[in-house]
Structures are given as structure tokens and as C-alpha cells.
Amino acid sequence: MREFPHLMAAADTATLLIHCPDRPGLVHDVTGFIFAHRGNIIDLQQHIDPTLDAFFMRLEWSLENFTLEKEEIAPRLQPLARRHDMQLRLHFASQKKxxxxxxxxxxxxxxxxxxxxxxxxxxxxxxxxxxxxxxxxxxxxxxxxxxxxxxxxxxxxxxxxxxxxxxxxxxxxxxxxxxxxxxxxxxxxxxxxxxxxxxxxxxxxxxxxxxxxxxxxxxxxxxxxxxxxxxxxxxxxxxxxxxxxxxxxxxxxxxxxxxxxxxxxxxxxxxxxxxxxxxxxxxxxxxxxxxxx
Incomplete structure (x- = not known):
């Protein structure tokens, strides 16, 4: 845990890309994870392909008051990923490609x-x-x-x-x-x-x-x-x-x-x-x- 979350630059954000089999509760579980760690969601888009029974999501949130260090986020998402058979991709705005x-x-x-x-x-x-x-x-x-x-x-x-x-x-x-x-x-x-x-x-x-x-x-x-x-x-x-x-x-x-x-x-x-x-x-x-x- 970070002792001084306010020290992170306010401009930095995290983006999570997800795809997995479609099932109830996906949006709730993902947004609940962000909320539980004081993340402020600034963009959320989702798409369901009924022919493939596949769910897709892009979620971006501010890291200004987030209570996890960057390196902690991916490991802490793994139980959620395993539960829903999710493929995840995480990126931070401050880390330019x-x-x-x-x-x-x-x-x-x-x-x-x-x-x-x-x-x-x-x-x-x-x-x-x-x-x-x-x-x-x-x-x-x-x-x-x-x-x-x-x-x-x-x-x-x-x-x-x-x-x-x-x-x-x-x-x-x-x-x-x-x-x-x-x-x-x-x-x-x-x-x-x-x-x-x-x-x-x-x-x-x-x-x-x-x-x-x-x-x-x-x-x-x-x-x-x-x-x-x-x-x-x-x-x-x-x-x-x-x-x-x-x-x-x-x-x-x-x-x-x-x-x-x-x-x-x-x-x-x-x-x-x-x-x-x-x-x-x-x-x-x-x-x-x-x-x-």
C-alpha cells in the first residue's frame, strides 16, 4: 500500500482492456475493484458479441487517490481474472509507448x-x-x-x-x-x-x-x-x-x-x-x- 497516494501526479491514469466469456456481474466486479481502492473511473466502454458469447471492456481511471501502487494492480486483478476467465491488458498513461x-x-x-x-x-x-x-x-x-x-x-x-x-x-x-x-x-x-x-x-x-x-x-x-x-x-x-x-x-x-x-x-x-x-x-x-x- 502507498502511504501518500496524493503524491502521484493527478494526470496519470490506468487503462484496463478486458475480454472474456459473457456472463452476469462482469461490470459490477471490475468497477467494484476500482471503487474498493478509491479509483475514480473517467471512461468506461463495453461491447458484447452475442455470436461469440464474448464480452469486451475498456476502463480508464485516475490514479490520483488510488490506494495501490502501479506494480500491485496487475497481481491484485488476477483472482478476478481467474474467476471470470478474463484476458487483461493494463497500461499507464505516464508510460508512453x-x-x-x-x-x-x-x-x-x-x-x-x-x-x-x-x-x-x-x-x-x-x-x-x-x-x-x-x-x-x-x-x-x-x-x-x-x-x-x-x-x-x-x-x-x-x-x-x-x-x-x-x-x-x-x-x-x-x-x-x-x-x-x-x-x-x-x-x-x-x-x-x-x-x-x-x-x-x-x-x-x-x-x-x-x-x-x-x-x-x-x-x-x-x-x-x-x-x-x-x-x-x-x-x-x-x-x-x-x-x-x-x-x-x-x-x-x-x-x-x-x-x-x-x-x-x-x-x-x-x-x-x-x-x-x-x-x-x-x-x-x-x-x-x-x-x-
């Missing part, structure tokens, strides 16, 4: 995220940028962020990804953002960062997968183009979708027009998905997501 940005040559998503971060609109730490080309090193230099170049070929891919994983672990990175990183991520990297690798795909998935979706869309004469941000899994472009958006186009738009218009979609969709991720508003369940907006 450490995000690594992976890039190739396209700069629009990278610059957008760096600008949001510099302005204070993206509450994360960005300790490094990784590129399989050296093209965007100058962008990293402008923002004072270390840039690491890992040239990748078929012959050295496994070795280079092992070195990337080692670097990410050394820098205590917990989230990887593929900001138009044009490489297929290996199972080893995915296993090291499960549901922590966020990708932006320049298409409204599941339509037009692969490397040139705008060319495919133009050839089909589509009237809507889109962008999709999803977590990376071993199945290419089939990971849990976090956010999508669309834009109307017409027969007058060329492939170049679609690419230009699509860039705005891509950077906005990726930024919104990352915002939800770093604020612990996304819960992954059976290759789908519950996003608490």
Missing part, C-alpha cells in the same frame, strides 16, 4: 507522423527510424531521430531482420509502424511483436491486395478508393483491421491521380489507427478488432 517507424522510399506517412509527434498531437516516444533504403535519412535528421539503414536482399533478409529485432529490443520498442515499408515481415518479427506491428495498405482491404492496388483499381474503373490500417500477421494483408476510410473518384482520374489522392487517405488512416493503438483503445480478438472510440 516507444514507436519505431519503418520506411522505404515514400515519405508522406513518415512526415505526417513526425509532424504530429513534434506538435504534441501524438503522445509517443520515437527512438528510431528504420529504412531498407537510405532515401529518408534526411527526414530523420530534420527531426533529430536516429536513422538505421538495413539493406535487405533475399540472401540477407533473415540475418537483417534478426539484427532489427535485436535493435528494437535494445531500444525498448513496443510498437512498430510500417509507414509504407515495402517489405514482407517475417514470422520471427511478427512473433516478437504480436499485434504490435501496424501497417498501412493503400487499398480498402480485402479488395486489391498486393503491391499496386491503385493500378488494379483504375483498371477496374472503381468509383471509390480506400486505405486500410491493420496489424501484421503471417497472412499477407489479412491481419486484424484497425481503421479504414474511402474517397470518391471518377473515370476522369488517372492512376497518378489515384496515387496522389490516396496518399492523403493513407496518412490519415494510419495516424488515426496509431492514435487508437497508443491510447489502448484497440482490442484484438480472433483476427478482428474492437475499437473503443
Amino acid at each position: 516507444r514507436v519505431a517507424l519503418f520506411v522505404t522510399k515514400e515519405s508522406h506517412c513518415l512526415y505526417d507522423l513526425l509532424a504530429r509527434h513534434e506538435s504534441g498531437d501524438l503522445p509517443v516516444e520515437i527512438p528510431l527510424i528504420v529504412g531498407n533504403h537510405d532515401t529518408l535519412r534526411s527526414a530523420a535528421d530534420r527531426f533529430g531521430i536516429p536513422f538505421y539503414h538495413f539493406p535487405i536482399t533475399k540472401e540477407n533478409k533473415q540475418e537483417q531482420e534478426a539484427a532489427q529485432i535485436e535493435l528494437l529490443k535494445k531500444e525498448r520498442v513496443d510498437t512498430v509502424v510500417l509507414a509504407r515499408y515495402m517489405q514482407i515481415i517475417s514470422p520471427a518479427m511478427i512473433a516478437a511483436f504480436p499485434n504490435q506491428i501496424l501497417n498501412i495498405h493503400h487499398s480498402f482491404l480485402p479488395a486489391f491486395v498486393g503491391a499496386k492496388p491503385y493500378h488494379q483499381a483504375h483498371a477496374r474503373g472503381v468509383k471509390i478508393i480506400g486505405a486500410t490500417s491493420h496489424y501484421v500477421t503471417a497472412d499477407l494483408d489479412e491481419g486484424p483491421i484497425v481503421h479504414q476510410d474511402v474517397m470518391r473518384v471518377s473515370h476522369e482520374d488517372s492512376v497518378q491521380d489515384l496515387v496522389r489522392l490516396g496518399r492523403d487517405l493513407e496518412k490519415n488512416v494510419l495516424a488515426k489507427a496509431l492514435w487508437w493503438h497508443v491510447r489502448d483503445q484497440v482490442l484484438v480478438y480472433q483476427n478482428k478488432t474492437v475499437v473503443f472510440e
